Amino acid sequence: MSLLKENSNYNSLVEYCLRIADDRMILGQVLAESCGHLPMLEEDIAITNISLDLIGQATSFYEYSAELLGNGETADNLVFFRGEREFKNILLVEQDNSDFAYLIVKQFLFDSFDLLFMEALTKSQNEQFAAIAAKAYKESLYHFRHTKSWVIRLGDGTDESKIKINEALEFLWMYVGEMFEIDEVEESLIKENIAVNTNLFKDKWLTLINDTFKEATLSMPNINDFMQTGGRKGRHTECLGHILAEMQYIPRAYPTANW
C-alpha cells in the first residue's frame, strides 16, 4: 500500500522530515533489539537510553510530518503502516547489530554525523526543525561521547577487540557515503535554508572521526572508497524487512487496537 503518494500535501518538506524521522526511528529500533544482550548491565541501560532519545526525536519529526500531511495522518500510521519502500532512512542505520563492535561502530558513525547535523539544523529557517534540533543536539552530544569512548576502548583494547572493531568498520564504512548525498529534494530545501547542507561539515566530520580513530589506534578508512546508496529512494538492504516485520507486527495484526 502507498500511504503517502495519494496525499496531495506530500511534498519535499514532508519527504525531508520523514527522512530525518526514519533514520532515527530505525536506528532506535535496532538499538532496542540489543536490550538484554549487551556485555554488561550499565551498557544495556546506556544503549536503551540512547534508543529512547532517538525514538523520541523521531516522534517529534513524525508528528510534524503528520501535521504537514494533514487529512488526519498520525505519527503512529507513518511508523506502523508504511512498507519498506516508503521508509527513507539511510542504509547504515538498518544494519544488523551482529556483535557489540558492529553496534558501536554503527552508532559512532551515526552519532558523530548526527551532532554536526543537529547543530546545523538548529539554524534552519523552519522553526519546527530548529526547535526539535535544539533539544536533539544536546542529546546527540551525550550519545557521541558514549560511543566514542567505546571505539577507543575496543580499538586500543585487546587483540581480539581490535580485530572485531576493524572488521565492523571495514563492513560498515561503505554506508557512510549516504550521509552526505544531496538530491533534488534536499537541494531545493537547502536553497531556502530549511534543509542542512551536509557537505558543509563533511571535512569537520572526517576530522572528528579521524581524531577518535587515532586515539583508538585504528586506521582511517578512505572516504573515496565505493559507497552504497539507495535508502533515500526506498531501496533497502535485507535488514529493513526484518526490522519492520518485528516493529509493525502488532499494529498490523490488530489495526484497531489502542494503547
Next chain:
Amino acid sequence: MNKTNSNIIDKDYINQFSDEIKDIWNTLENVKDPEIPNMSVIDMAILREVNVVDNNLEVIITPTYSGCPAIQVIESDVNLELQKKYSKVYNKITVKSRLAPAWSTDWMPQSSKEKFMEAKISPPVGSSDDNLFKILNHNPEIICPHCNSKDTIMQSFFGSTACKSLYKCNNCLMPFDYFKCH
C-alpha cells in the same frame, strides 16, 4: 505579561503575578515528577507559563528529553490538577507543549538543586550555555549526595533514566545518580 530576562522560575518570579495567576502556579506545585517525587513541575523547570486570557486558562510546558517517558504522564497530571480545581472557573483549560527554547537544566532555581540532594541525586554542575563541545571533554567534580564527598567516580554515562549518569562515591562507597547538565 511580565517577563524577566532570566529563564529561571523561582518564588520571586511567581510572586510578581496577580493573586489569580499565583494561585495557579501554587496549585501546580502539587504536580510532581513521577521519577523524582519530591520535585514539582516548577522545580524541574518544565512549567513555563500560565496565562489567563478572556477567562480561558492556558498553561505552557516544555518537555525535558525527546524520549522522556515521564513527559506524557506529567502533561496529563498537569491537566488533571487544573481540571480538578478550575474546571468551573475557566471556560477552557489547555496544556500546551512548547519545544523552543529547548529545556535546560540552567533554568532550575537554586532550591531545585537542594531538593535533588534531598532525593539523593547529585544536581547538575555547570551551564549548558557553555560551548557544548566543552561538556564532552569536561568531567565536573560531582558531590556525593549521601556524604557530600567530592571523591566520586563515574560508573556509566547513562543511569536509570536518560537525564542521569551513574556514579559511585569512593568515600562512603554508595552508588548514586547524577542529574546531567543539559
